[in-house]
Amino acid sequence: xxxxxxxxxxxxxxMILLFMVLGAITLYIAGKPLASxxxxxxxxxxxxxxxGYPGExxxxxxxxxxxxxxTSDMSESQVPELDSQYGTITCERIALSxxxxxxxxxxxxxxxxxxxxxxxxxxxxxxxxxxGHDATFFAPLEQIKIGDIITIKTDFxxxxxTVTSKITADATDTAAYDLSQDKEQLxxxxxxxxxxxxxxxxxxxxxxxxxTPDSAAE
Amino acid sequence: xxxxxxxxxxxxxxxxxxxxxxxxxxxxxxxxxxVGLFSNKSIIKAINQSNYYNNVYQELSSHMEDVVTAAGLPxxxxxxxxxxxxxxxxxxxxxxSALRGxxxxxxxxxxxxxxxxxxxxxxxxxxxxxxxxxxxxxxxVISVVEAEYKDAIQLQFVNDIVEYRLQYHHxxxxxxxxxxVLIGILCYFLLRxxxxxxxxxxxxxxxxxxxxxxxxxxxxxxxxxxxxxxxNVLPDYYKKFISAYLHxxxxxxxxxxxxxxxxxxxxxxxxxxxxxxxxxx
Numbered sequence: 001x002x003x004x005x006x007x008x009x010x011x012x013x014x015m016i017l018l019f020m021v022l023g024a025i026t027l028y029i030a031g032k033p034l035a036s037x038x039x040x041x042x043x044x045x046x047x048x049x050x051x052g053y054p055g056e057x058x059x060x061x062x063x064x065x066x067x068x069x070x071t072s073d074m075s076e077s078q079v080p081e082l083d084s085q086y087g088t089i090t091c092e093r094i095a096l097s098x099x100x101x102x103x104x105x106x107x108x109x110x111x112x113x114x115x116x117x118x119x120x121x122x123x124x125x126x127x128x129x130x131x132g133h134d135a136t137f138f139a140p141l142e143q144i145k146i147g148d149i150i151t152i153k154t155d156f157x158x159x160x161x162t163v164t165s166k167i168t169a170d171a172t173d174t175a176a177y178d179l180s181q182d183k184e185q186l187x188x189x190x191x192x193x194x195x196x197x198x199x200x201x202x203x204x205x206x207x208x209x210x211x212t213p214d215s216a217a218e
Numbered sequence: 219x220x221x222x223x224x225x226x227x228x229x230x231x232x233x234x235x236x237x238x239x240x241x242x243x244x245x246x247x248x249x250x251x252x253v254g255l256f257s258n259k260s261i262i263k264a265i266n267q268s269n270y271y272n273n274v275y276q277e278l279s280s281h282m283e284d285v286v287t288a289a290g291l292p293x294x295x296x297x298x299x300x301x302x303x304x305x306x307x308x309x310x311x312x313x314x315s316a317l318r319g320x321x322x323x324x325x326x327x328x329x330x331x332x333x334x335x336x337x338x339x340x341x342x343x344x345x346x347x348x349x350x351x352x353x354x355x356x357x358x359v360i361s362v363v364e365a366e367y368k369d370a371i372q373l374q375f376v377n378d379i380v381e382y383r384l385q386y387h388h389x390x391x392x393x394x395x396x397x398x399v400l401i402g403i404l405c406y407f408l409l410r411x412x413x414x415x416x417x418x419x420x421x422x423x424x425x426x427x428x429x430x431x432x433x434x435x436x437x438x439x440x441x442x443x444x445x446x447x448x449x450n451v452l453p454d455y456y457k458k459f460i461s462a463y464l465h466x467x468x469x470x471x472x473x474x475x476x477x478x479x480x481x482x483x484x485x486x487x488x489x490x491x492x493x494x495x496x497x498x499x
Binding site for chain 1: 232235236239240243274284288369370372373374375376377378379382423424425427428429431432435449451452453456460
């Protein structure tokens with residue numbers, strides 16, 4: 001009697017486990033394309049549904065500042081405070097528009113894109129790095145093409161850069177950029193793959209831009 | 219020969235039970251998505267659980283301060299402009315309208331009026347000379363604040379979910395009846411193919427337990443490992459809302475799996491009851 005009951009329990013467990021394993025394999029194989037589609041759609045809904053705060057990036061706001069602070073002694077050589085906004089970056093073709101902060105802290109990257117604080121600024125004739133989140137301000141970079149024009153506008157001047165190349169590299173790959181070059185180069189980077197919510201985020205997407213000769217002469 | 223026949227019958231029963239497992243999983247998924255992912259209650263529960271509007275209010279206040287400061291105005295001009303009550307009511311109305319599938323209208327007239335009064339008061343108190351530039355700057359600030367408020371209140375995610383829910387409802391209107399009919403046919407054959415009905419019920423129990431456990435184990439795994447907690451979305455309060463929403467949806471699957479297990483246990487009791495009936499006869 002005991003053996004019969006034990007045998008039945010073992011049969012129950014075996015059958016259930018067998019169905020579970022076979023069921024999981026079948027559903028995995030048959031449902032993978034559908035699951036991938038649902039995951040991609042889900043990611044898209046989540047990323048697109050995120051609220052944004054684009055207002056700070058409104059260049060027209062500075063009009064009031066100009067009215068009140070007409071005696072401002074700010075000069076071109078002044079280095080902005082860390083984590084403060086010093087300009088905006090735009091690329092019309094891909095609808096990129098973001099405030100540029102000096103410093104790439106989490107707080108800055110929440111509000112816009114952040115420049116690696118190495119004391120180099122647009123117009124200085126040296127390379128500088130700007131990073132941003134792939135799900136927010138730098139999401140349009142996915143559509144960037146060689147030849148696109150990037151504009152950085154500060155309180156003093158507007159600087160144009162032309163995209164010359166783009167690569168994907170490891171986050172730890174310091175060979176992906178050379179800040180010791182003697183030419184002005186805007187290097188933008190963000191996490192890769194774009195819009196991926198979970199999983200491996202150890203890749204970076206780099207976009208290299210050279211100063212456009214016309215703007216250099218401005 | 220007799221052994222072979224019995225083996226063939228067992229094999230067919232097992233095959234039917236396996237198909238029943240797959241169909242049960244499909245039905246559980248449909249039920250889970252209807253009760254969880256695509257239900258209004260799930261969205262509202264996640265909004266409340268993540269303290270969404272309170273966080274929106276705090277984030278929005280901070281952004282508004284940046285906006286007015288960038289325009290050279292003191293943050294005091296925002297007094298009574300962005301209030302928790304306004305954000306909560308505005309947000310709630312928006313979500314309610316979106317969940318009903320209606321176009322949500324965000325009212326900003328009172329906000330604009332209050333901000334305009336505050337700025338005018340500040341300009342008067344500070345003896346700032348009125349000029350065309352100043353007036354256009356003030357108009358710009360008000361329009362930016364209004365746009366920021368609207369952006370913060372809007373929860374596009376809900377609109378998207380409602381849009382996909384319509385498509386999902388079209389799908390399950392066809393899929394669920396088919397699955398239920400197929401489950402019925404398989405159960406009928408499993409019960410009819412046995413000399414004693416309890417043996418057929420046993421195969422149904424295998425299928426129901428396997429599908430319930432499969433759903434529960436996968437959901438448990440996801441609830442414990444929380445892959446959604448590492449999502450790369452901003453702002454933080456939105457991430458909290460999405461995490462709460464997905465967490466609740468997974469819990470729904472665990473509950474449905476639990477119901478399946480309970481039914482399985484009830485069916486095991488039924489098997490004992492049926493067997494006892496046969497013995498007594």
